[in-house]
Amino acid sequence: MITLDQARMKRITAVHGWSSVVLGLLLYVVVFTGTVAVLAHEIGHWSVGGPKVTAPLEGLVDQHVRRLSREVPPRYHEDISVWHDEEGDLRIFFHAHATHPDTAEEADLGVLYELDAATGDVLARQEGFVFDDPNVATESALGAFLIDIHVNLYLGYPWGDLLVGILGLAMLAAAVSGFLMHKHLIRDMFVAERAGARLVSARDRHVLASTWSLPFAIILAFTGAFYGLAWTVTMPLITEAAFGGDEDAAAARMWEAPVAEDTRPAQMANIDYILVDSVARTPGAVYSVDLVNWGRADARVIVWRKPSDGGLFWFAHEFDGVTRAFLGQKPSLGTVPSVGGTLYDLMWPLHVGDFAGWLSKFVWVGLGGATCFVIISGLRLWVRRRSEDRLWRRYHFAILAVGWGVPLGMLLAAHAFFLSLPAGDPFFWTPAGFLIGAIASIAMAARASDASKLRRRFAILVASMLLALPLVRHFMGGLSIAEALIMSRADVLAIEILLLAIGSGMLIAMTRGAGDHRTTEPELTNST
Amino acid sequence: MIARQLAATAAAIRARPVLARWLLAGPGAVALAVATVMAAPLWLPEGTAGIDHLVWPLVLAPLAWAIACFYPLLASDPARAAGIMGVLTGVQAVLIATGFF
DSSP: OOOOOHHHHHHHHHHHHHHHHHHHHHHHHHHHHHHHHTTHHHHHHHHHOOSOOOOOSOSSHHHHHHHHHTTSOGGGGGEEEEEEOTTSOEEEEEEEEEEOTTTOSEEEEEEEEEEOTTTOOEEEEEEESGGGSHHHHOSOHHHHHHHHHHHHTTSOTTHHHHHHHHHHHHHHHHHHHHHHHOSOHHHHTTOOOOTTOHHHHHHHHHHHHHHHHHHHHHHHHHHHHHHHHIIIIIHHHHHHHHHTTOHHHHHHHHSOOOOOOOOOBOOOOOHHHHHHHHHHHSOSOEEEEEEESTTBTTOEEEEEEOOOTTOOSOEEEEEETTTOOEEEEEOSSSSSOOHHHHHHHHHHHHHHOTTSHHHHHHHHHHHHHHHHHHHHHHHHHHHHTTTTSHHHHHHHHHHHHHHHHHHHHHHHHHHHHHHTTTTTOHHHHHHHHHHHHHHHHHHHHHHOSBHHHHHHHHHHHHHHHHHHHHHHHHHTTOOOHHHHHHTTOHHHHHHHHHHHHHHHHHHHHHHHHTTOGGGOOOOOBSOO | OHHHHHHHHHHHHHHSHHHHHHHIIIIIHHHHHHHHHHHHHHHSOOTTTTOHHHHHHHHHHHHHHHHHHHHHHHOSOHHHHHHHHHHHHHHHHHHHHHTOO
């Protein structure tokens, strides 16, 4: 253990406290939404899950692409993306890259088809800058909302990302200083709560949770700061220093130098054979396919793959689009595997826990929840020690408003999503639901004078909304539990069980807590 | 003359240790981290794919900031910390300005 003298400990404690107090509430919003966003894909799938099952991309892709390619202008053959959406339909997007008149930035312009994966029937066709319409860009407004609010707090790129990156640095400062403050790291992992000693007990809970989640908090803070700052600050700085500000030269080096152009017409290889070839080389599911320069001699087929069994990283197989020749496994950065590329690839599984299926995701959710508790308990500890100051007593109500307001807002967002499905505007109502929940929480905290009663009110509201969510989903046309069981829909069952377990667990805890002396700690009041 | 100037600066820093440490751990750490991230591509090896010198500073930028932030807080002498951080930032700024090669 690192032993600090008194002067150093005082400085590190000041950094730990102030970095948390100044940015702690915003940090809590990012960590809580991130904890839920770990399951964003599964929640998105659960929220739109109908009777169709999303299969890995395989078989009969070729005939659909060839048929539809004759219906779209050849300029959109530059790039063709093929994937299965969360509703189980096949999406084929013929597009080129053009300057968007509204943003003056390069965007995808083309024709997007939505097909019934089984019959090949065209269900929908959109043309233009199709991703301007969020209904087209994303299958689940709820899944998209969970990601957007975590990634940039709904403030958009680049400012939202930048703010989240700075919050990541604040979390890194709090976590590293917290590590340095631990005098007995191993003993703190097994500290027992001391009944009756209110302040010591609250501190013990904070120390216990923080000790167990410390390595995770440091990883999360580091990778989160990386994602927030990488494209907003760090890469522009590197581009300026190494390439004199030439973004195209930097992009060519980081990703892949363009293939030598050959515009001669050519007969394309069968995509279905290429998919089979890719799976034969590395068993597992295909996520999506990119067809570059379709119909030309320089055509390339890039098969994007999820991590294989026991693998950590996403990867891609690259094939010649004319000869079907395998050109190699395409790393995410550079043209050949490298230490730098591996380091970069490592950031994603470390940040989202997406490397061992449900197990690693649930571990990440659990440790994310512990980190949320550490933030809130640390802030409450800070306020308790300054309870004689009126300003800090008000801050305690702000902690309650944010601490309960974020889960309440997210639950209201989910309810609003399902309830607005018949009206067809969930992309408006999902964030609106969150906003309503946030405003209601602030109003409740502003009017409250007794923190204990306020906390109970919040807990009842959150537990009720958790328990009601599966019912609302079911009544708005989602799969029933019986149907989900028959169809082995693990995503529907897992999310539903999670909601019911947390909701009923909260109600049980509240019922028991009423007669438990440990939870009847005197609360701060707002009366003076 | 220069030695006397440096000694006076060090004495001024030691006279206000709290302010000096906050400045070093705040804007000083940001300046050093930015200089390190920008200078690293100029001296790091490119690696097999020719990208290592770009990716290492890209990924490790938060670590560079964390080290630069905690060093002045843990250093026993703020004047020495200011000297080391100042030299590191200055040398790397010169590297960036001259393009190294």
